Structures are given as structure tokens and as C-alpha cells.
Amino acid sequence: MPRQVNKDTTWFKLDNAAKIYPALKSAKNSFVYRVACILKEAVRPDVLQQAVIDLGPRFPSMFVRIKHGFFWYYLEANPKTPIVRPEPALVNQKIDTSVNNHFFFSVFYYQNRLSIEMFHSLCDGSSALEFLKALVFRYFELRGHEMKNDGSIFTVDQWPTPEETEDSFGKYADKSGSKREDRTPAFHIKAKKFVYSESRGIITGRLPADVLQALAKKHDITVTQYLVALLTYSIYESYQGQIPPKRPIKIAVPVNMRRFLKSSSLRNFTFYIHTTIFAKPGLTFEDIVAKVRHDFDEEIKLEKLQASINANVLAEKNFAVRIMPLFIKKVALMIIGSRLGSRLETGTISNVGVIKLPADLTPLVDSFEFNLTTAANSVHGIGVGTFNNVTTISFLRSIYDTSVERRFFKALAASGAEVTIDSNFWEEKA
Amino acid sequence: MKYCPDCHVKVATRTERCPLCHRLLPTEGEDKGVISYPEFDYKAGRRKLILKLEATLALTGIFSVALINFLTFAGHLWSVVAIAAILYAWIVVGWLSFKRNAHISLKLMVHAITITGLLLIIEAFATASGMITNLSWTLSFAMPSIFIGFIIIINILMLIKRQQLRDYLISQLSLSVIAFTPLILVFFDLVDPIYMSIAAAGLSFATIIGLFIMGRRIVISELGRKFHL
Numbered sequence: 082m083p084r085q086v087n088k089d090t091t092w093f094k095l096d097n098a099a100k101i102y103p104a105l106k107s108a109k110n111s112f113v114y115r116v117a118c119i120l121k122e123a124v125r126p127d128v129l130q131q132a133v134i135d136l137g138p139r140f141p142s143m144f145v146r147i148k149h150g151f152f153w154y155y156l157e158a159n160p161k162t163p164i165v166r167p168e169p170a171l172v173n174q175k176i177d178t179s180v181n182n183h184f185f186f187s188v189f190y191y192q193n194r195l196s197i198e199m200f201h202s203l204c205d206g207s208s209a210l211e212f213l214k215a216l217v218f219r220y221f222e223l224r225g226h227e228m229k230n231d232g233s234i235f236t237v238d239q240w241p242t243p244e245e246t247e248d249s250f251g252k253y254a255d256k257s258g259s260k261r262e263d264r265t266p267a268f269h270i271k272a273k274k275f276v277y278s279e280s281r282g283i284i285t286g287r288l289p290a291d292v293l294q295a296l297a298k299k300h301d302i303t304v305t306q307y308l309v310a311l312l313t314y315s316i317y318e319s320y321q322g323q324i325p326p327k328r329p330i331k332i333a334v335p336v337n338m339r340r341f342l343k344s345s346s347l348r349n350f351t352f353y354i355h356t357t358i359f360a361k362p363g364l365t366f367e368d369i370v371a372k373v374r375h376d377f378d379e380e381i382k383l384e385k386l387q388a389s390i391n392a393n394v395l396a397e398k399n400f401a402v403r404i405m406p407l408f409i410k411k412v413a414l415m416i417i418g419s420r421l422g423s424r425l426e427t428g429t430i431s432n433v434g435v436i437k438l439p440a441d442l443t444p445l446v447d448s449f450e451f452n453l454t455t456a457a458n459s460v461h462g463i464g465v466g467t468f469n470n471v472t473t474i475s476f477l478r479s480i481y482d483t484s485v486e487r488r489f490f491k492a493l494a495a496s497g498a499e500v501t502i503d504s505n506f507w508e509e510k511a
Numbered sequence: 512m513k514y515c516p517d518c519h520v521k522v523a524t525r526t527e528r529c530p531l532c533h534r535l536l537p538t539e540g541e542d543k544g545v546i547s548y549p550e551f552d553y554k555a556g557r558r559k560l561i562l563k564l565e566a567t568l569a570l571t572g573i574f575s576v577a578l579i580n581f582l583t584f585a586g587h588l589w590s591v592v593a594i595a596a597i598l599y600a601w602i603v604v605g606w607l608s609f610k611r612n613a614h615i616s617l618k619l620m621v622h623a624i625t626i627t628g629l630l631l632i633i634e635a636f637a638t639a640s641g642m643i644t645n646l647s648w649t650l651s652f653a654m655p656s657i658f659i660g661f662i663i664i665i666n667i668l669m670l671i672k673r674q675q676l677r678d679y680l681i682s683q684l685s686l687s688v689i690a691f692t693p694l695i696l697v698f699f700d701l702v703d704p705i706y707m708s709i710a711a712a713g714l715s716f717a718t719i720i721g722l723f724i725m726g727r728r729i730v731i732s733e734l735g736r737k738f739h740l
Contacts, residue, residue, distance in 0.1 A: 152739065155739065486530075490531060502521065504547075
């Protein structure tokens with residue numbers, strides 16, 4: 082039986098990473114991403130609706146609405162019910178809370194696909210994936226399947242723990258020193274954008290995970306590093322005539338901090354690192370591989386990540402910042418957002434890694450997809466996930482030009498991977 | 512499944528062109544591919560179009576009345592009243608009233624304040640000289656009456672929707688505090704007679720005290736949330 086929580090008393094402060102998003106959200110910068118699961122049967126909306134309702138008490142930090150305080154936004158338990166809806170053609174558009182009882186996530190269905198679009202203030206991709214897995218698990222329970230949890234799924238008969246709703250940034254910030262990130266502006270692709278600012282084109286490639294792993298191993302790097310290098314090389318090859326010498330190709334890569342600091346938080350606990358490659362003439366893929374490896378080694382050090390967390394939390398805890406009324410903070414955040422944010426990146430790539438499901442659930446699921454959003458300056462968002470030895474690489478773009486995707490997947494195919502492409506052909510729609 | 516000989520990839524989508532290079536794909540076999548994404552519904556953008564149309568009409572109206580007033584100026588800035596009315600109709604009635612994310616109590620509070628402001632402008636500029644000469648009617652009667660009316664409406668809504676009391680609290684408390692304004696103006700000799708101002712202040716006081724006594728736990732917790740540092 083699903084458990085109940087007292088919706089009248091539940092509220093949360095926004096976590097450190099989440100604070101900036103409500104002030105900056107717009108049609109171009111929606112800060113919404115999608116995690117989707119493709120089932121081996123058509124999704125039944127009535128069952129999905131019940132599954133979502135049942136999960137409310139298990140994920141109290143997600144079943145919330147965002148409210149304005151005098152000094153900060155905050156999350157408040159939403160007494161209403163999220164409404165599952167048919168998937169819209171526009172992916173990752175700014176969440177219209179008025180059509181979904183003021184929830185900041187949306188649950189959609191289309192044919193066999195069940196997807197959740199999540200506003201980043203609620204949680205990061207890894208937590209959203211846990212929510213999706215729990216939803217799929219509950220969905221099949223309600224469909225009458227005998228499901229046995231192997232301990233990897235959040236189920237409706239469990240109580241949420243306080244650790245799941247904690248702000249881990251605040252928990253782990255200390256006074257060991259802080260360091261600001263590199264603020265060199267990145268190269269931004271200048272290409273014709275889609276007419277509607279909410280429009281995003283999707284091109285998804287599927288390929289065998291073991292082949293991809295072998296390709297990465299050949300270069301002595303991880304799969305994520307290999308994909309970052311290939312993306313950088315594809316951007317370099319596609320736009321090398323446009324890239325100013327002082328504007329590096331910078332790829333933002335979210336790092337799941339739970340890998341380094343013990344946390345059960347189902348909110349944001351991800352930190353972005355950047356790989357920085359200056360596009361000098363004659364740049365080779367091997368040069369890029371070497372630089373990406375170096376940047377990962379340099380950036381993903383606990384002390385460095387800790388210093389960056391400290392810097393962010395220190396800014397939030399500053400007394401002058403805290404007592405500043407929210408409407409002034411919003412203006413300040415908009416200025417900071419325009420100077421930093423997507424200005425510092427050419428594109429973003431996020432790899433959620435290998436997704437595992439309990440044995441009873443695995444045969445019922447075909448694949449997973451992860452759609453990262455684009456931003457005003459950063460016209461490509463790439464989400465990667467692996468399930469059942471198939472890696473799904475999903476490009477989201479806000480421009481007509483598909484040359485980066487073409488070079489990227491063509492290079493993978495040329496390396497021996499059998500790549501299958503799918504597209505929403507947005508370039509022909511709007 | 513179709514295959515692009517140029518990109519060397521299989522194409523799952525039901526299409527005649529490669530999604531990557533956009534070249535025509537060779538037609539082979541029975542498999543036409545799948546439609547993996549929903550069709551784009553152009554109607555979805557209709558609401559935005561209405562908002563843009565409203566903005567165009569309002570700005571055209573403002574420009575027109577200002578221009579007519581300027582070209583036929585006879586010492587009276589009557590266009591200020593017209594512009595204020597257009598702005599009220601556009602922003603408060605046309606935009607805020609239909610803004611689906613704003614709570615009704617917030618909308619009512621904003622209406623109460625902006626209607627009062629509009630009446631003040633009308634009274635100020637309705638005189639032949641165009642100068643602010645007398646605001647007595649608005650300050651003595653209209654302003655307190657409007658505040659009383661809107662406070663009563665929100666109180667009734669709170670009684671009907673007791674489960675959602677929290678959603679009304681801040682707007683109602685704010686409006687009740689603002690409703691003391693006519694009483695404050697009494698001390699500056701701007702209000703005569705004073706009985707409506709006293710009535711507005713009395714109702715506001717009763718509302719604030721009533722909320723604290725009857726919903727103390729909710730009021731304190733809501734204020735804690737709203738003002739957390």
C-alpha cells in the first residue's frame with residue numbers, strides 16, 4: 082500500500098544548485114530535461130496515472146510546487162495530483178504548471194514511450210532516473226506483473242528518509258577553501274535557429290555498448306571522455322572556420338557528486354566540469370583525446386570539486402545575499418546568468434551510465450532515453466544512457482544545421498559501430 | 512530498415528531522407544520505419560498570439576490617444592486618464608486575470624490596488640485644469656470601499672476553501688495591511704468624512720487578528736516559509 086505524508090507541513094528550501102533556475106527560466110532556457118523509458122508494450126495512460134499518484138508520498142521533494150518567498154524561492158508539498166498527458170511534439174519546453182496542477186515535472190506517454198520532463202530545481206538527472214525506474218516498476222505492478230524488488234528501486238511501501246530530501250551541497254560545504262570556475266567565454270555555434278524559441282530537434286543514435294567501450298579503451302579513456310572528445314572534434318570539423326582563437330570549444334559535463342561524497346539525496350547533487358580545447362589549425366582527434374583526458378584528470382579531483390562546492394555555498398550563505406529581497410536577487414541572478422551559465426559552454430553532454438533494473442522488470446523494457454536541454458548560447462545538449470548493451474546517444478539542438486550530429490555518428494559508424502538513427506525531423510516542421 | 516550509404520547508418524524513422532545528411536535514402540524492402548515522435552500542433556501557440564495581439568492593440572491605443580492629446584492640446588492632459596485605463600485593461604485585466612499560474616487571491620489584491628490607482632488618476636485629471644486639485648472622493652469613499660469589498664471577497668473564499676487557507680494568507684494579510692492607508696491619510700487631512708476609512712481599518716484589523724487566532728499554526732508556518740533566510 083502506498084504511504085501518506087502530511088502535505089500541509091512539508092516544505093523544503095531549494096538546494097544550492099536549484100536556486101538559480103526559477104529566476105532564469107525562459108522559453109530558450111527552460112532548464113527542463115527528459116528521461117524516458119521505452120516499454121515493450123504501448124503505455125496505458127490510466128495505469129500510468131495511478132502509478133504516478135501512488136509514488137507521491139515516496140518522492141516528497143518532487144511532488145511539490147515552487148513558491149515565492151520574500152528572500153528565496155521554496156518548495157512546498159503540492160496537495161493536488163499530477164496529470165499524465167500525451168507527449169507533446171515540443172521536447173523540454175518550459176513547464177507550463179497551469180496545465181499540470183502546478184507540478185514542476187510532467188509525465189507523458191507516446192506509443193511505447195513513458196517520459197518524465199523535470200525542471201532542474203527539483204532534482205538532477207540521476208535522481209530523475211530513480212523516479213522513472215520507480216514509476217516503471219509501479220506501472221508494471223499495477224498492470225498485474227509479479228515484481229520483485231532487488232533493492233535498487235524506490236517502492237511505494239517504503240518511507241522516504243530525511244537524507245533523501247537533504248541539500249547535500251549544504252551538508253558537505255566546509256571552510257577548507259573555495260575556488261571559482263574558469264570563466265573564459267566559450268565558442269558558440271552561430272547557425273540559423275528554429276523559428277519557435279521552444280523548438281528543439283532530436284537526433285538519437287543507438288549502438289552496441291561493448292563496441293563503444295572498446296573504442297574508448299583503444300584510446301585509453303572512458304566512454305564519457307571518448308564521447309566528449311568526439312563531440313569536440315565534430316564541432317571543430319563542422320565550424321572550424323568560425324571559431325575565434327580566443328574562444329575555446331568548451332563542453333560541460335555534469336559529474337554525479339554521489340560518486341565521491343556519500344549522499345542519498347534525491348535532489349540536485351551534480352557539479353559541472355568543463356573540457357577546454359582551443360581550435361588551432363591542424364588539430365587532430367588524438368590531440369583532443371589527450372586534452373580531454375587531461376581536463377578530466379585535473380577537474381575531477383575531490384579537493385577541486387570540494388573547493389567549487391564551497392565557493393557556491395559560500396555565495397549563498399553570504400549575509401548580504403541572504404537578506405536581499407527576492408525581486409532584487411532575481412535581477413542579480415539574471416545578470417550573473419547572462420555572464421556565466423551557457424556563455425561558458427559550447428555544448429553539454431551527460432552520461433547517466435549503465436541503467437540496471439530488477440530481473441522481473443528487465444524483459445519488459447526496451448530502452449531508455451535521456452534528453453538534455455539546450456540553452457540560449459549552448460545549442461547542443463547530449464544525453465547518453467546504456468541499457469541491455471545498447472547505448473543511446475540523444476542530441477537535442479536548437480538550430481537547423483545537423484552537421485555536428487552527422488560527423489559524430491558518421492565517425493562512430495566508420496569506427497565499426499552499427500549505428501541506428503532516429504529523428505523528430507524538426508528541421509522540416511518549424 | 513533503411514540505410515544511408517553516405518553516413519553508413521541505419522535509419523529507424525519513417526522517412527525518405529537521412530536525418531543526418533538529408534540525402535534521399537534508397538528504397539529497399541518492406542520496412543518503412545517508425546514514427547517515433549508526435550506531430551507538431553501549431554494551435555499550441557494560440558494563447559501567445561492573443562497576448563501579442565493584446566499588446567499590439569494596447570500600445571497602438573496608447574500611442575493614438577497621446578498623439579491626439581498632443582495635437583489638440585488645450586491645457587488638459589486628458590490622455591493620462593485614457594492611457595491609465597488602457598494599461599489597466601491590458602496588464603491587469605487582459606494579462607494578470609488570465610494568467611493561469613497566479614493565485615486568485617493575488618489577482619484580487621492586485622485588482623484592488625490598481626483600481627484604486629486608476630480612480631485616483633481619473634479624479635486627478637478629470638478637472639478642467641488638468642492639475643491634481645482634489646482627491647477627496649477617491650480617498651474618502653472609493654479607496655476604503657474597494658479595500659473593504661475585496662477583503663470581504665477573499666474572506667468568503669477562505670471560508671469556502673478552508674483546506675487551501677494557506678494559499679490565500681499572504682495576499683489577504685498584505686491587502687489588510689494596505690487597507691490601513693485611508694486611516695493613515697486621515698492624519699494628513701486628506702480624508703473627509705472619515706467613517707469609511709475607519710470601517711476599512713476595522714475590517715482589516717479584524718481580519719488580521721482573526722487569521723492569527725483561528726489559523727495561528729498555519730499563519731506562523733506560512734510566514735516562516737515566506738520569510739526564510
